[in-house]
Amino acid sequence: MSSLAVEQLGFQYVQAKSDALRGITFEVPSSSITAIVGANGAGKSTLCYALAGFIPHFFKGNMRGAVRVNGMDSKQTPLAQLVTQVGLAFQNPFNQISGAKLTVSEEIAFGLENLGVPRAEMETRIARALELFGLEQVAHQSPYALSGGQQQRLALASIFVMEPPVMVLDEPTSQLDPQGTREVMAAIQTLAAQGRTIVLVEHKLEWIAELATRVLVLHHGELVAQGAPREILQCADEWGLNETRYARAARMARERGLVAKDVLLPQTLEQATNFFRV
Amino acid sequence: MIFIFDFFQPHHSHGTSNFKNSNPKLNLQLSNLDFAYPNGTRALNDVSLEIRAGSRIAVIGQNGAGKTTLVKHLNGLLKPTRGDVLIGDWNTREHSIAQLARRVGFVFQNPDDQLFKTSVREEIAFGPTNLQVAAGELEARVARALELCGLQNVRDTHPYDLQLWQRRWVTIASVVAMQTPIVVLDEPTTGQDAFGLQRLADLLEQWEREHVTVIAVTHDLDFAVEQFPELLVMAQGQVIARGDARVLNDESVLKRAGLDAPQLVRLANALGWADAPVNVRAFVAHLAQSKNTD
Amino acid sequence: MNQSFYLDRASGWHALHPLTKIAVAFALSVTAFCVRWDFISVALFVFVVIPFAVWGNIWRPVLRATFTVILPLAVSLALIQGFFFPGAQDVLFQIGPFALKREGLEFAFVTGTRLMLIAGAGLLVVYATHPADLALALVQAGAPYPLAYIIVTAIQLLPEMQARADGILKAQQARGLETTGSLRVRVSALLPLLAPLVYGALENVQERALALDARAFRAPRAKTSWRVLRDTLAQRALRWLLVMFSILLIVASVFVPLFIR
Ligand SMILES: Nc1ncnc2c1ncn2[C@@H]1O[C@H](COP(=O)(O)OP(=O)(O)OP(=O)(O)O)[C@@H](O)[C@H]1O
Ligand SMILES: Nc1ncnc2c1ncn2[C@@H]1O[C@H](COP(=O)(O)OP(=O)(O)OP(=O)(O)O)[C@@H](O)[C@H]1O
Ligand SMILES: [Mg+2]
Ligand SMILES: [Mg+2]
Numbered sequence A: 001m002s003s004l005a006v007e008q009l010g011f012q013y014v015q016a017k018s019d020a021l022r023g024i025t026f027e028v029p030s031s032s033i034t035a036i037v038g039a040n041g042a043g044k045s046t047l048c049y050a051l052a053g054f055i056p057h058f059f060k061g062n063m064r065g066a067v068r069v070n071g072m073d074s075k076q077t078p079l080a081q082l083v084t085q086v087g088l089a090f091q092n093p094f095n096q097i098s099g100a101k102l103t104v105s106e107e108i109a110f111g112l113e114n115l116g117v118p119r120a121e122m123e124t125r126i127a128r129a130l131e132l133f134g135l136e137q138v139a140h141q142s143p144y145a146l147s148g149g150q151q152q153r154l155a156l157a158s159i160f161v162m163e164p165p166v167m168v169l170d171e172p173t174s175q176l177d178p179q180g181t182r183e184v185m186a187a188i189q190t191l192a193a194q195g196r197t198i199v200l201v202e203h204k205l206e207w208i209a210e211l212a213t214r215v216l217v218l219h220h221g222e223l224v225a226q227g228a229p230r231e232i233l234q235c236a237d238e239w240g241l242n243e244t245r246y247a248r249a250a251r252m253a254r255e256r257g258l259v260a261k262d263v264l265l266p267q268t269l270e271q272a273t274n275f276f277r278v
Numbered sequence B: 001m002i003f004i005f006d007f008f009q010p011h012h013s014h015g016t017s018n019f020k021n022s023n024p025k026l027n028l029q030l031s032n033l034d035f036a037y038p039n040g041t042r043a044l045n046d047v048s049l050e051i052r053a054g055s056r057i058a059v060i061g062q063n064g065a066g067k068t069t070l071v072k073h074l075n076g077l078l079k080p081t082r083g084d085v086l087i088g089d090w091n092t093r094e095h096s097i098a099q100l101a102r103r104v105g106f107v108f109q110n111p112d113d114q115l116f117k118t119s120v121r122e123e124i125a126f127g128p129t130n131l132q133v134a135a136g137e138l139e140a141r142v143a144r145a146l147e148l149c150g151l152q153n154v155r156d157t158h159p160y161d162l163q164l165w166q167r168r169w170v171t172i173a174s175v176v177a178m179q180t181p182i183v184v185l186d187e188p189t190t191g192q193d194a195f196g197l198q199r200l201a202d203l204l205e206q207w208e209r210e211h212v213t214v215i216a217v218t219h220d221l222d223f224a225v226e227q228f229p230e231l232l233v234m235a236q237g238q239v240i241a242r243g244d245a246r247v248l249n250d251e252s253v254l255k256r257a258g259l260d261a262p263q264l265v266r267l268a269n270a271l272g273w274a275d276a277p278v279n280v281r282a283f284v285a286h287l288a289q290s291k292n293t294d
Numbered sequence C: 001m002n003q004s005f006y007l008d009r010a011s012g013w014h015a016l017h018p019l020t021k022i023a024v025a026f027a028l029s030v031t032a033f034c035v036r037w038d039f040i041s042v043a044l045f046v047f048v049v050i051p052f053a054v055w056g057n058i059w060r061p062v063l064r065a066t067f068t069v070i071l072p073l074a075v076s077l078a079l080i081q082g083f084f085f086p087g088a089q090d091v092l093f094q095i096g097p098f099a100l101k102r103e104g105l106e107f108a109f110v111t112g113t114r115l116m117l118i119a120g121a122g123l124l125v126v127y128a129t130h131p132a133d134l135a136l137a138l139v140q141a142g143a144p145y146p147l148a149y150i151i152v153t154a155i156q157l158l159p160e161m162q163a164r165a166d167g168i169l170k171a172q173q174a175r176g177l178e179t180t181g182s183l184r185v186r187v188s189a190l191l192p193l194l195a196p197l198v199y200g201a202l203e204n205v206q207e208r209a210l211a212l213d214a215r216a217f218r219a220p221r222a223k224t225s226w227r228v229l230r231d232t233l234a235q236r237a238l239r240w241l242l243v244m245f246s247i248l249l250i251v252a253s254v255f256v257p258l259f260i261r
Helices: A044-052 A104-115 A119-132 A148-160 A178-193 A205-211 A229-239 A245-255 A269-277 B067-072 B120-130 B135-148 B164-176 B194-209 B221-227 B245-249 B251-256 B263-270 B280-293 C018-034 C040-055 C059-084 C102-128 C131-140 C145-173 C183-188 C191-214 C233-255
Strands: A002-013 A021-029 A033-037 A061-069 A086-089 A166-170 A197-201 A214-219 A222-227 B028-036 B042-051 B056-061 B082-087 B104-107 B182-186 B213-217 B230-235 B238-243 C091-095 C098-101
Touching (some): A021 A061, A021 A222, A033 A205, A033 A229, A044 A061, A044 A086, A178 A205, A222 A229, A245 B280, A269 B263, B042 B082, B056 B194, B120 B135, B120 B164, B135 B164, B164 B194, B245 B251, C059 C102, C091 C102, C131 C145, C145 C191
Parallel strands (some): A033 A197, A033 A214, B056 B213, B056 B230, B104 B182, B182 B213
Antiparallel strands (some): A214 A222, B028 B082
């Protein structure tokens, strides 16, 4: 069963001269991890908004095609209902604070309050979120008195704690240290294993190759490739993506005739080790 | 030793105009620096550091380690709770942020903390205007900053109408145009695609040619070891290691600072190589050599 | 940067139900307006506001904020009313063509001290009440959920604006704009601050709306609360008494000339 189905999706922002998205069609199976990659301005965030219903309900413009969330047409379903199905962590971690709460714990609680979660349950869920995102030490600090990475952890924790069946994460690790990135990726993997559906925009291709079920490549607003990570990422350089050093080294070695021509470029440490060992 | 050229001091009035020729040597000296935020969080704990003019240093470390807090001391945005910060001969306690702006350009971690003008051009012109750059040169500087940062097409756009990654470039451009002898960048690599990172690498090279001191905070270790000869590793309010890429061979440093070794280091280790190449070219050279000796 | 008035202290005054604190502030203000005695506001301030502020361990900020707001106001009131109060006769002394008159000064004193009392009573509440508790109290008292949020964020507006202004100033200074020093410098730094402050606030409204929606703020569900409010029978009784007392006072001041000013 697919959690998200996108058909011929196109979108033009109100004051924009050209389309941000054109003719996008794909499906996201449940309990999968789908990665979206693309250069700056390719349309990744716009697609995220559309998946979570913020297009057309929040951002105005000309939307074509359709997005179905667990079978519901996003155009026909109110945003208040969609957000209980699809959680969206925005790209900019600095402006996701509710403004009504004074501590990190309270900020995480905000979404649960809105969903009407009983207080006793809140307690365990908040404690788990604090631990998962390494925020225990700042739990009682103001959400405004945090480092950049801590703010991003808070933004993610606030969405994760709501436990939506589908989660769309727009560059969730942009401010995180490598260890934090690893923890978030592990959490994503666990959630997918438990049946949650994840859509992930990410520049760190090594991680995509490690855990994505499928990769979608956006280029100038169009879906130019989709498939298994290792195959798709072969031409990462042509789409302006940050190739892994493994792939770069392999490409250069290939050009110099140091390795066989017909082997796929490696994207993970394991692939690279095998690639260069032979 | 510290070279002292107080060329920007008001009493050296002849010194202000010929900035390019005077080629200042401003070393940075931090001694026994402590810092606590008003809510009591101790963010820096006895940091002592000397950074020589012309260095190019990447500051790395876990979230909340104190990187932003540290670099905000370099242009006086934060003043030490204890200890001193010297920018050349200037103690940051004795100079306003605006005065220090003549010596240190600062790019904020969050672009929205930095932008306040209504067009990209005005935003870039703001700094040099305050530094009393003459009109003709001002335009030249703006044009150059626009070009170096790839912003020619959005010259007249409102910064708020740009995307986050473009706003980041506007913040960088507005510091480029100030032509300060020291530049501090808080996470310039965030959210950049391959073109963006290449542009950043080019800019670093440009600064190198101009002998500008560059201190950049980043989480992109692969980029850091390729582009920065020196790394400064922070954890829990302290500098726990400093040196070239080899500091990352120390497992305990990585663990304390929440870091993973760069990809090529991990790969070299997995392949059982004795030493790790810092960039792809060196890696392939090493590979070629080992193939030849086989 | 502090983005809220609330000062987290473990005091009995803090622990009171938000509506109790509001009822106290309300009754104080009503009394100051209805009782016909020139020193009523001063008396209430000294014998009620200050002791409560000491109890809440917030007397320093309450006094500081009250006087930074009231002093400039009081001075201008005294000057304007002292010299130009309509119909005043009793000249205290003459400066050139201007005469300082007693009636004007009295009026300025009564008005100024009333404002001082209201400011003090209000600060007593906002410094000691967690905004989320206030929202919760309002919702429990029957206010719609979004309205409670709006009221709470409106209270935070001032400190938030201050924080944002501070941020913009820092950014401008970091690019060489001198904003400290002589009065002239500081005044001329105000103008370039204004436009980004307003623009940023507008931008912020949009971002907030987005963040709220993402957190299911408008989800049609019965809301729950993370924070727990403690209310007691005694407090409920006290609130009723204070409200009845205030209403009686207002009624009395309309009908009994003794009370009217
Ligand atoms: N609110 C908006 N109004 C008008 N145009 C917009 C808006 N948001 C994005 N755009 C435009 O739509 C296009 C796609 O932008 P989008 O933010 O989706 O790209 P992205 O792939 O997420 O880029 P990045 O890697 O920088 O996050 C860009 O050309 C951008 O300028
Ligand atoms: N305005 C503030 N008020 C109080 N504490 C703060 C404030 N800003 C940061 N802190 C705290 O100070 C410590 C250091 O923060 P800093 O921003 O310097 O970290 P950082 O190394 O830059 O982290 P990141 O990689 O997440 O940006 C953290 O524990 C943080 O919670
Ligand atoms: Mg984006
Ligand atoms: Mg930081």
